[in-house]
Amino acid sequence: MWRAREKTAAVSSSAAGPVSTGHVAASAPRRASNPRVTPTKIGKPSTKSKPTTQAIAEIERNREDRRKAMAQVKKEREQESLNNERNGTPGDVDFQRMIKQFREQDHQELSHTSKGEMKITICVRKRPVNKREIRNKDYDCITCWHPKVIIHDCKLKVDGITKYLDSNAFAFDHSFDENTSNTTVYKYTAQPLIQFVFNEGGRATVFAYGQTGSGKTFTMEGIQAQAAKDLFVELDKWQQHGTSLELWMSFFEIYGGQCQDLLRQKRLTIREDGNGEVQIVDLDEVKIHSEAELLQTMQRGNALRTTHATEMNDQSSRSHSICQLHIREAGSMKLHGALLCLLSSNAALGKLSLIDLAGSERGADTKSHNRQRRMESSEINKSLLALKECFRALDSGGRGAHIPFRASKLTQVLKDSFVNAKARTVMIAAVSPCASSADHTINTLRYADRVKEKSVPDDGLLDPMLVKVKHLAAAQSPGSSPEKPPPPPPLGSNSLADLMSEAVSRNLTDLPHDDDDDDGLDDLSTYSDGEHIDYDDVRRDSSASQEDIKALHSALRNQAPDGDVDDEDHSLEELHEVVQTLYEEQENLLRCHMTAIQESAELLTEEGILLSNVQGETVVDYDIDHYAQRLDEILAKKEATIRRLRRQLAQFRRRCQEEEAAAQRVDQVPFY
Numbered sequence: 152m153w154r155a156r157e158k159t160a161a162v163s164s165s166a167a168g169p170v171s172t173g174h175v176a177a178s179a180p181r182r183a184s185n186p187r188v189t190p191t192k193i194g195k196p197s198t199k200s201k202p203t204t205q206a207i208a209e210i211e212r213n214r215e216d217r218r219k220a221m222a223q224v225k226k227e228r229e230q231e232s233l234n235n236e237r238n239g240t241p242g243d244v245d246f247q248r249m250i251k252q253f254r255e256q257d258h259q260e261l262s263h264t265s266k267g268e269m270k271i272t273i274c275v276r277k278r279p280v281n282k283r284e285i286r287n288k289d290y291d292c293i294t295c296w297h298p299k300v301i302i303h304d305c306k307l308k309v310d311g312i313t314k315y316l317d318s319n320a321f322a323f324d325h326s327f328d329e330n331t332s333n334t335t336v337y338k339y340t341a342q343p344l345i346q347f348v349f350n351e352g353g354r355a356t357v358f359a360y361g362q363t364g365s366g367k368t369f370t371m372e373g374i375q376a377q378a379a380k381d382l383f384v385e386l387d388k389w390q391q392h393g394t395s396l397e398l399w400m401s402f403f404e405i406y407g408g409q410c411q412d413l414l415r416q417k418r419l420t421i422r423e424d425g426n427g428e429v430q431i432v433d434l435d436e437v438k439i440h441s442e443a444e445l446l447q448t449m450q451r452g453n454a455l456r457t458t459h460a461t462e463m464n465d466q467s468s469r470s471h472s473i474c475q476l477h478i479r480e481a482g483s484m485k486l487h488g489a490l491l492c493l494l495s496s497n498a499a500l501g502k503l504s505l506i507d508l509a510g511s512e513r514g515a516d517t518k519s520h521n522r523q524r525r526m527e528s529s530e531i532n533k534s535l536l537a538l539k540e541c542f543r544a545l546d547s548g549g550r551g552a553h554i555p556f557r558a559s560k561l562t563q564v565l566k567d568s569f570v571n572a573k574a575r576t577v578m579i580a581a582v583s584p585c586a587s588s589a590d591h592t593i594n595t596l597r598y599a600d601r602v603k604e605k606s607v608p609d610d611g612l613l614d615p616m617l618v619k620v621k622h623l624a625a626a627q628s629p630g631s632s633p634e635k636p637p638p639p640p641p642l643g644s645n646s647l648a649d650l651m652s653e654a655v656s657r658n659l660t661d662l663p664h665d666d667d668d669d670d671g672l673d674d675l676s677t678y679s680d681g682e683h684i685d686y687d688d689v690r691r692d693s694s695a696s697q698e699d700i701k702a703l704h705s706a707l708r709n710q711a712p713d714g715d716v717d718d719e720d721h722s723l724e725e726l727h728e729v730v731q732t733l734y735e736e737q738e739n740l741l742r743c744h745m746t747a748i749q750e751s752a753e754l755l756t757e758e759g760i761l762l763s764n765v766q767g768e769t770v771v772d773y774d775i776d777h778y779a780q781r782l783d784e785i786l787a788k789k790e791a792t793i794r795r796l797r798r799q800l801a802q803f804r805r806r807c808q809e810e811e812a813a814a815q816r817v818d819q820v821p822f823y
């Protein structure tokens with residue numbers, strides 16, 4: 152594995168290699184070669200020195216030259232600006248010129264090769280500049296030279312007028328520019344995983360990560376469409392070789408710490424059983440029969456995601472969506488259930504998870520949010536942090552290290568994708584191309600960079616050219632040559648078939664099942680992976696644990712150079728804890744309110760009967776003492792219910808104030 156990065160250093164004119172882009176104003180007019188004139192000495196004019204009138208004339212000439220040069224530069228800039236506008240690239244002419252010069256320098260781009268065999272693959276995809284950005288005269292400041300991504304920060308020198316480029320280079324497994332099609336992105340990211348899922352029964356996960364509006368959904372929907380085709384091509388191949396497999400799909404989202412089935416529009420509960428297995432209670436799984444049906448079901452799920460407008464995207468997906476595609480042995484559910492128990496604690500023979508993460512927002516963009524949106528933002532950032540920490544823990548070996556799965560619902564439900572021995576992950580970091588998003592883009596790239604820190608060869612400052620050389624060397628290393636498409640699975644000699652025959656050959660009668668059940672299903676509830684869970688065994692509701700949130704922040708503090716922990720870290724940790732508690736209090740309040748309504752309804756019914764027993768038209772004989780005593784009891788119950796609800800409400804409102812105070816203490820800019 153190879154990767155390199157430049158952490159903070161600017162690529163100044165001297166570091167940038169052949170083309171100097173740095174600390175020189177692109178537009179600054181050249182001064183005349185000798186702008187200064189030595190003052191003429193007072194006294195007897197020297198025969199050698201110029202007469203004062205001549206010197207003045209020369210100053211005047213120089214000034215005139217400078218004026219002309221300035222006018223010429225101004226004219227050229229105006230012309231360039233007009234041309235840029237015409238070409239759909241408005242924005243700062245000088246910066247764009249410097250970026251253009253940078254891109255024109257002699258460089259070598261590598262060709263993409265498949266990294267399908269890697270446990271974690273990190274890619275970056277840049278989207279094109281959009282119409283809104285063009286209207287705002289924003290401009291493209293990202294250069295993708297696979298596998299590098301270079302971000303040009305356009306800065307002014309202390310003089311306030313001299314412009315220069317500060318370029319940061321990162322290197323990943325793949326970098327895709329704005330002209331790269333979904334087909335190409337798919338080819339080097341998800342496509343190799345399809346083989347892994349079928350041939351090795353693997354757990355493959357593809358994440359799209361990035362700033363809101365950066366192209367995650369665009370990328371993930373492209374991958375869904377291509378994967379739908381390839382999954383059915385594979386199923387057909389296996390069928391032709393005598394192995395009948397089925398495709399099952401579940402699709403859910405995590406929004407604000409809640410889990411929602413996107414196919415059935417139903418709230419789901421996440422639980423952890425006695426074995427530490429995370430279960431999504433009642434998640435619907437549908438059998439898919441064709442590519443068209445798969446596409447349609449994916450589109451249905453995508454359309455139902457929770458969206459809100461953000462600064463960057465009018466239709467921003469504010470939830471993490473998780474589309475799980477399970478490969479199962481064809482046949483009855485009973486055999487399927489039995490196989491699941493035999494094969495592993497996880498039911499599917501192979502599983503592909505396509506995850507479109509909620510977009511991260513800058514602190515500045517969340518300032519005007521109301522509480523719900525603030526909590527939503529905090530929850531998104533916390534879960535993305537937790538995700539990164541889980542990756543890091545795993546990438547650095549995982550053994551012995553605490554993996555903070557429980558710090559968020561997202562990492563809880565993905566536990567299987569991380570810990571399974573046959574797990575592979577692709578992370579696609581989507582980035583906006585524009586200068587106005589440069590700070591966020593740097594954060595996205597750092598996030599992606601740190602996900603796989605172990606394999607970063609150098610922590611120091613790297614010249615982009617040096618990065619390129621390192622990558623060239625890596626690309627030429629054994630095993631990284633361009634891959635040919637793998638052959639179809641050999642009949643009878645593949646691990647999936649082996650797994651299945653092994654399962655079937657074992658004694659199925661030993662497995663738990665319900666003899667009375669004609670359809671072969673156990674009476675216990677069936678969950679996402681078709682696995683069964685005994686409610687008595689459920690030991691923990693899966694609310695994110697405060698300990699794991701603490702562990703998460705402690706891990707982050709450890710990453711700070713020289714244990715450098717600032718108040719910001721503590722405030723952030725505090726905010727995440729308060730938001731977590733607030734979500735729990737909110738749940739408690741809603742539950743308490745619902746109970747109160749139910750109790751009130753029951754008491755109301757009883758009151759009606761009580762009253763009709765003493766004042767009904769046909770009532771002759773009644774027991775007014777019993778009526779009074781019961782009414783007293785009912786009113787006491789009502790008072791108790793109201794007191795309980797009020798207490799809960801007061802607690803919730805206290806938490807709201809705490810959240811407000813915590814949010815004010817945190818400048819929510821980069822959470823990673």
Ligand SMILES: Nc1ncnc2c1ncn2[C@@H]1O[C@H](COP(=O)(O)OP(=O)(O)OP(=O)(O)O)[C@@H](O)[C@H]1O
Nearest residue numbers: 278279363364365366367368369464467468509510
């Ligand atoms: N590579 C691309 N080529 C062309 N258009 C793109 C590309 N990537 C994104 N877009 C367009 O940019 C807009 C925003 O993209 P998208 O909705 O995928 O962003 P997102 O990262 O999912 O945002 P959010 O996190 O807010 O949901 C969409 O109109 C999309 O069509």
